[in-house]
């Protein structure tokens with residue numbers, strides 16, 4: 165007899181990176197993964213489930229369409245979803261201003277408030293930007309339906325604000341001041357996002373930044389006090405999947421126990437996923453992207 169726990173641990177998952185309103189790419193990726201559309205809901209004939217890492221909305225052409233599709237899968241138990249910084253920002257906007265500028269997202273607000281900040285499965289973890297242990301601990305058990313909680317995330321310097329920034333925006337350090345640096349969107353940044361799973365000791369900017377900056381950073385080092393809160397993520401921790409970093413194709417997505425699935429749908433028009441089959445060490449051979457052609461340069 166198979167117990168409920170066995171059934172749960174035997175479930176396989178397809179973890180999907182930031183969709184950002186690209187409905188056509190999402191349906192294409194789901195089809196490539198073997199999901200089938202039945203009466204408006206995608207499901208996998210082998211019982212696989214989809215896991216979304218947040219940032220379903222903004223930038224792309226059809227955020228409401230993406231939310232509708234994922235909501236349908238979520239309602240039927242075919243998908244799980246955790247919140248990204250883009251969805252968290254609209255919850256802050258509603259609490260702060262009492263309204264939402266993007267009115268087409270209004271019908272989804274209550275549902276978005278029900279999303280968790282992170283997900284824990286029997287064999288892996290999922291979060292939008294970084295699994296930072298003390299931030300996860302500080303945020304465990306909170307509900308996004310609480311106005312009080314959302315307000316505390318808007319208080320500068322509060323533990324809630326810091327914890328939310330760590331897990332939804334990533335761990336960031338001030339960049340060297342000598343030269344202005346821009347991200348892939350051409351936006352000048354004062355801070356860069358680091359490889360939070362690595363020990364910062366002895367790492368220069370060029371070794372330690374995850375999202376690329378232009379021009380490439382110098383061989384200077386981040387200030388020690390900026391990286392003292394880093395909590396490296398290594399074996400024997402479970403594999404952890406995240407999105408958020410808009411990685412160009414040449415940057416590896418699988419690093420030790422961590423897998424970044426944001427291959428940048430906005431810049432490169434590619435949506436990435438990882439088919440998890442129960443392995444305790446992630447492998448790049450389980451990565452998949454849509455569309456498959458033209459084939460990008462890959463590691």
Ligand SMILES: [Mn+2]
Nearest residue numbers: 219248249408
């Ligand atoms: Mn993001």
